[in-house]
Amino acid sequence: MFLxxxxxxxRENRLPLHLYSIGSHVQQYQTRPHGYPAWxxxxxxxxxxxxxxxxxxxxxxxxxxxxxxxxxxxxEYKPIGNEDWLLAYVGFTGDLAQSFVYDCQLPLNKPITIVxxxxxxxxxxxxxxxxxxxxxxxxxxxxxxxxxxxVTLLDKLQETEPKENVTDxxxxxxxxxxxxxxMNNHYTEKISIANIANVVGYSPQHxxxxxxxxxxxxxxxxLQRIRMQQAKLWLEEDTTVPIKExxxxxxxxxxxxxxxxKEYEQITPKQYRQQLK
Numbered sequence: 001m002f003l004x005x006x007x008x009x010x011r012e013n014r015l016p017l018h019l020y021s022i023g024s025h026v027q028q029y030q031t032r033p034h035g036y037p038a039w040x041x042x043x044x045x046x047x048x049x050x051x052x053x054x055x056x057x058x059x060x061x062x063x064x065x066x067x068x069x070x071x072x073x074x075x076e077y078k079p080i081g082n083e084d085w086l087l088a089y090v091g092f093t094g095d096l097a098q099s100f101v102y103d104c105q106l107p108l109n110k111p112i113t114i115v116x117x118x119x120x121x122x123x124x125x126x127x128x129x130x131x132x133x134x135x136x137x138x139x140x141x142x143x144x145x146x147x148x149x150x151v152t153l154l155d156k157l158q159e160t161e162p163k164e165n166v167t168d169x170x171x172x173x174x175x176x177x178x179x180x181x182x183m184n185n186h187y188t189e190k191i192s193i194a195n196i197a198n199v200v201g202y203s204p205q206h207x208x209x210x211x212x213x214x215x216x217x218x219x220x221x222x223l224q225r226i227r228m229q230q231a232k233l234w235l236e237e238d239t240t241v242p243i244k245e246x247x248x249x250x251x252x253x254x255x256x257x258x259x260x261x262k263e264y265e266q267i268t269p270k271q272y273r274q275q276l277k
Contacts, residue, residue, distance in 0.1 A: 003088070003128045008142070015143040016096035022128050024088035031076035038091035039101060041153070042067045042077075043120070047085035051077045053109050054216025061087075065111045066153075068101070072225060073109075073216055088124055092146055098184055102177045104154050109214070114156050123149040175200040176214055179207070180222070187226045190251045193219050227252070228264045235273050243269045 005023040020038035027049060035054075044061045051067060052058050054074045061067050061077075069075055071093060079085035101108070114120065127149060130142050179200045183191075196219060197207035211219045227250045234246045246269070247257035261269050 002086075003125065006128060006131050008131045008134070008139075015140060016094050017100070017143050017147055018092060018094040018097075018139075019090070019127060019131055019142050019146050020093045021091035022089070022124065022131055024086065024124070026084045027077070027079060027087040029076070029078040033074050033076075035072040035074045036069070036091065037071065038093040039071045039097050040069045041090045041092075042069070043088040043114075043117070043124075045086040045088055045121070047083040048080045049077055049085045049087065050080050051075060057109065059109075059111050061111050062113075064115075064117050065113050067111050068106055068108050070101075070108055070215065071097070088121070090124060090127070090146075090149070092150075094143075096147075099181065100150060102181045102184075105174065105177055106154065106157065107173075112157060116156070119152055120149070120156065123152060172210055172214075175202065176211060179211065179219065183219070183223050183226055187223060187230065188249055188251055191223075196223075224260055225264070228261055231257070231261060231269065232265075232272065235269060236276055239273055239276070243273075 003022070003024045005021065005025070007021050008019040024043075024045065042061060043066045044063050046063060048060055048062045050058060050060045051069075052075060053069070059067070060080060100106075123145070127142065127145055130138060130145060134142060179196050182196055182199050193208060194204045197204040200207065202210065208219060211217075211222070215222065217225075231246055231250060234241065234249070235243075243258070244254040247254040250257065252260070258268055261272070265272060267275070
C-alpha cells in the first residue's frame with residue numbers, strides 16, 4: 001500500500017477533529033526535534049524501524065505494530081536492517097483530538113501489536129483517497145471517517161489488550177492521562193502544578209518527574225502550550241475581541257500573556273492577528 005504523503009487543508013473548516021496528514025511509503029531517517037504539529041499514529045506494513053522518543057526511550061516497530069506519539073513531542077525514527085521499511089501514518093488534530101486520546105486511554109509511546117489489520121488499512125486508504133482536494137463539505141465527511149477510524153483502532157487495541165493485573169506503570173500512565181485531561185478542562189483557570197498533582201494523587205515534585213519522563217516536557221510547559229493553542233483559535237475566530245480579553249479568558253495577566261505567546265510563536269498576538277489579515 002503506497003500512498004504518497006498528503007497534508008490536509010484542515011484549517012479551512014473549524015471541525016473538532018481534523019485530518020492533518022496521511023500516507024504510506026518506504027520510510028527513511030526522519031528527525032523532529034520540536035515534535036510534530038499533530039497527533040501521529042504509525043503502522044509498520046513491512047520491515048521494521050526504530051524510534052527514539054523524547055524521554056530517551058527507544059523502541060522498535062515491527063510488522064503489524066502501531067505507535068501513537070503525542071502532538072509536539074520530539075522524536076526521530078529510522079529503518080532497521082536492509083529490508084525496506086514500509087510505514088503508514090495518520091496525523092490528526094482539533095479540539096476533540098486530545099480528549100479522545102486521553103478519555104479512551106490510548107497507549108502512547110509504546111508499540112502495540114494488531115492481530116487483524118485489514119480494516120484499519122482499508123480505512124487509511126479511504127481517508128487518503130478523500131483528502132486529495134476536498135471541498136468544505138467533504139472536510140466534514142473526512143472528519144467523520146477519521147472518527148470512525150479512531151474508534152476502529154480503539155476496538156482493535158481492546159482486542160489485543162492483555163488480561164493481567166494492573167501494574168505500577170499502568171497506574172502511572174492513567175494518572176498522567178488524568179492530569180492532561182484536567183489541564184484540558186481547566187486551562188482557563190489559575191491552576192498551579194500543585195493543584196494538578198493533588199488531583200492525581202502525587203506530590204508536586206514526584207508528579208513533575210513522572211510527567212517529564214513520560215512526555216519529555218514539564219507539566220507547566222504542556223499547560224502553556226494548551227493555552228497558546230487556544231489563544232490562536234480565539235485570535236483567528238474573532239478579530240474584534242481585544243487581546244487583553246483573550247489573556248483574561250486564559251487566566252493570564254495581559255503582559256505575561258504577550259510574553260509567553262511570543263516565546264511560543266516568535267511573534268506577538270497583535271502581529272499574529274495582523275498576519276491573518
